[in-house]
Amino acid sequence: MSQPDGPVRGRHLALLPDRWADDCEAAVAEGYGFVRTDLAWASTEPTAGRLDGQRIEQLRQAAAMAHERRLGVWLRLLQPTVPTWFDNDGAFTDDRAAARAWPRWVERAAEAVGDVVDGWVPMEAPYAVTVRSAPGDARRQGEVLHRLVVAWRDAWRILRGGPPVATALDVAVVRPAMTDSQPHLDAARREDAMRWFTWLHGLTTGEVAIPGRADVELADLAGACDVLGVACRGQVEAVLHRTAEMGPPRPLALTYRAPAGSDAERAEATARMRDEVAVVAGELPVGLLTELG
Numbered sequence: 001m002s003q004p005d006g007p008v009r010g011r012h013l014a015l016l017p018d019r020w021a022d023d024c025e026a027a028v029a030e031g032y033g034f035v036r037t038d039l040a041w042a043s044t045e046p047t048a049g050r051l052d053g054q055r056i057e058q059l060r061q062a063a064a065m066a067h068e069r070r071l072g073v074w075l076r077l078l079q080p081t082v083p084t085w086f087d088n089d090g091a092f093t094d095d096r097a098a099a100r101a102w103p104r105w106v107e108r109a110a111e112a113v114g115d116v117v118d119g120w121v122p123m124e125a126p127y128a129v130t131v132r133s134a135p136g137d138a139r140r141q142g143e144v145l146h147r148l149v150v151a152w153r154d155a156w157r158i159l160r161g162g163p164p165v166a167t168a169l170d171v172a173v174v175r176p177a178m179t180d181s182q183p184h185l186d187a188a189r190r191e192d193a194m195r196w197f198t199w200l201h202g203l204t205t206g207e208v209a210i211p212g213r214a215d216v217e218l219a220d221l222a223g224a225c226d227v228l229g230v231a232c233r234g235q236v237e238a239v240l241h242r243t244a245e246m247g248p249p250r251p252l253a254l255t256y257r258a259p260a261g262s263d264a265e266r267a268e269a270t271a272r273m274r275d276e277v278a279v280v281a282g283e284l285p286v287g288l289l290t291e292l293g
Contacts, residue, residue, distance in 0.1 A: 010034040010074065010287070020062045024069050034072035034118065037062065039109055042081045048101065056112045063116035072118035074166070077109055077155070079124075080132070092133050093140065098147045103154045110158060117163050122155035123148070124168035124255075125231060127195045138190070142210045145194060149208050149218065156224035164226035167203075168255055171195050171230045171239060200246035203228075222248070229253040236276040244284050252286035 010032050027035050037059075044055040063073045082091055089097035106122065123129070126148045134140035152167075159165050172195060176188035190211045202208050206222030209215045228250040232239045240252055256273045258266035280286055 010036055010072075021065050024066050024071055027071060028069050032071065034074055035066055036074040036076060036119075036121065038076045038079055039113065040079055040081075041077065041086075041105055042079070042083045045083055045105060045108070048083070048085050049104070051108055051112060059113050060116050063113070067116075073116065074119035074121055075109075075113065075117050076121040076124055076168070077106060078122060078129075080129075092129065092144050092147045092151070095147065098151060099154075102151045103158065106155045106158045110162070114159075114162060119163050119227075120155075120159050120165045121168050121229070122159065122165065123152065125170035126152070126199065127170045127191075130194065138212060141194070142213045145198060145210050146208060146213065149198065149202055149221065153218055153221045153224055157220055160224075160226075165224075166227035166229040166253055167199070167225050168229045168231055169195070169199050169243075171232065171243065173235050173238060196242070196246060200243065204246070204248045225250060227251050227253050229255060231255040231257075233257070233259070236273065237280050240277075240280050240284055240286055252284055254286060 010027075024035065039059055040055070044052050046052060059075075066073045083101075086097065086101050089101070092098045092102075126145070129148060130141050130145045133144045156165060174188050174192040174195065176184040179185070193209075193211050198208065198210050202218070202221050203224055204222065206217055206219070207215050208218050208221070225248070228243060228247045229252070230239060230243050232254055233256065236254065240254065243252060254277055256270065258269045258273075260266075261269070277286060
């Protein structure tokens with residue numbers, strides 16, 4: 001997502017056949033170098049082990065349109081909605097389900113479209129996935145987070161050596177709800193660790209460190225990304241510098257989704273974010289992915 005001659009900007013596009021060409025033209029006009037979209041697991045593998053050929057062909061055609069306009073195509077493989085059959089098996093709350101289904105999905109996706117993809121985003125916002133999978137249960141959240149780290153490592157093992165692989169970590173500046181309350185301080189520290197330390201320390205050292213669980217070494221976790229991507233809506237300089245300091249030495253990318261509002265308001269917010277990233281880009285190798293849809 002970044003090049004020696006400066007940061008590359010990208011835009012996230014929904015995979016809508018009737019709009020893709022126009023959206024790609026708009027991305028080129030806005031100066032973007034790549035687009036990111038989804039290969040939706042739920043609709044592409046609605047039955048375990050069987051891919052929907054129409055979905056695969058749709059993605060391949062979309063990639064061809066983007067490449068004709070000299071846009072790279074990055075692909076996200078895990079969305080908030082997972083296949084029903086995977087969810088019924090426990091999804092990432094179950095060791096066997098996660099260890100069996102996720103690597104097979106990544107392998108099938110790579111076999112089906114890897115030749116037309118310019119970059120991979122295997123999963124996005126792992127902290128949100130963790131909390132959504134086990135709301136209000138700290139012990140189960142720790143288990144889910146560990147499985148997600150293993151899932152990331154498994155995706156890296158499958159995809160490394162081909163198009164670059166980027167994280168999309170939902171880091172944030174975490175503050176306690178009440179600074180004079182010890183439970184709130186403890187909760188803030190735990191959230192901070194799960195958003196930041198577990199992932200960036202793990203990608204640097206290969207050690208999985210999760211609050212409330214014993215630290216363990218995980219083979220092939222250290223350095224398991226080509227681009228260190230983070231999601232952020234504010235405090236860009238602090239977030240990117242902390243990411244660079246804690247994580248492995250990799251190019252940085254920032255994913256930004258404009259807040260709700262009118263088109264003009266969203267465009268203005270995106271422009272402000274672009275300006276903030278440009279300032280940091282003078283100090284760090286960072287690119288910007290905006291999500292305008």
